Amino acid sequence: MLSTGKKIELLKVIAHPVRIKILEELLEGVKCVSDLEEFLEISQPNVSQHLSLLRTHGLIDFYVDGRLKCYFLVDPIIPDILEILQKNYQGTLPAPACCPMTKKGTYPGNRNRQKNSVRECDIT
Amino acid sequence: MLSTGKKIELLKVIAHPVRIKILEELLEGVKCVSDLEEFLEISQPNVSQHLSLLRTHGLIDFYVDGRLKCYFLVDPIIPDILEILQKNYQGTLPAPACCPMTKKGTYPGNRNRQKNSVRECDIT
DNA sequence: CAAATACATTCAAATATTATTATATAATGA
DNA sequence: TCATTATATAATAATATTTGAATGTATTTG
Incomplete structure (x- = not known):
């Protein structure tokens, strides 16, 4: 292959x-x-x-x-x-589960982000 | 689209x-x-x-x-x-229906080809 | 506010892609 | 055999892509 x-x-x-x-x-x-x-x-x-x-x-x-x-x-x-x-593609892929757009948190990685950024996706 | x-x-x-x-x-x-x-x-x-x-x-x-x-x-x-x-592609696409490989004739178009070329695919 | 972090932009150099022009080859037909 | 048809190749010029280096901006932290 x-x-x-x-x-x-x-x-x-x-x-x-x-x-x-x-x-x-x-x-x-x-x-x-x-x-x-x-x-x-x-x-x-x-x-x-x-x-x-x-x-x-x-x-x-x-x-x-x-x-x-x-x-x-x-x-x-x-x-x-x-x-x-x-193929007829329409619309976009679903927005990421963990981001301000879906209001479910911010960056899921380990980098530094702003102090007050809460990760609701981690809290569940 | x-x-x-x-x-x-x-x-x-x-x-x-x-x-x-x-x-x-x-x-x-x-x-x-x-x-x-x-x-x-x-x-x-x-x-x-x-x-x-x-x-x-x-x-x-x-x-x-x-x-x-x-x-x-x-x-x-x-x-x-x-x-x-x-994806794991294997093998090749099937050879064209109308060619020397399948022994079913030669070029199916209207161009000049060798005089003695028979088109079995046309004869059916 | 200064330093550090995260990222973007600009420019130039190196390389790759594309199309054009000219020329070559091979098969067929007159 | 000579002209024609069908296709390929080579060389060049124009253009596009890619990367690296340097620099710029915004945000956060101390």
């Missing part, structure tokens, strides 16, 4: 608007470079460069059909990332 | 080893800067810089307790990303 470090690297590679579009397109099925070039509306060398980066990181691969290179998805992390990008 | 573009930007901000560690730490609960500094073993200004970046992107926020700044998670995209980083 991949280390967290490697996964962060993958995340970094994925986090680019053009590459996300490529991956979304490949999620639909196999695509050759020229089809991607048309779809993305960027130069062919640039498409190849992005494909190359995705490939050297093991995210995608290709097979050859005549003079076409047919790219497809390999890494199972991709659908999960793309799903997050589609 | 956030646009895909904004989410890609968030992904880019998140995809950094130090910032991932910060987010993982904050997932456990509120943390002040000095505690993060100790944990991360990087300089205090650098911690502040990363926190600032995370905050300007709306991923985290803080409350003040005396001289402490207590940071906490805000954006609900964070737990989802962190979950992916923990």
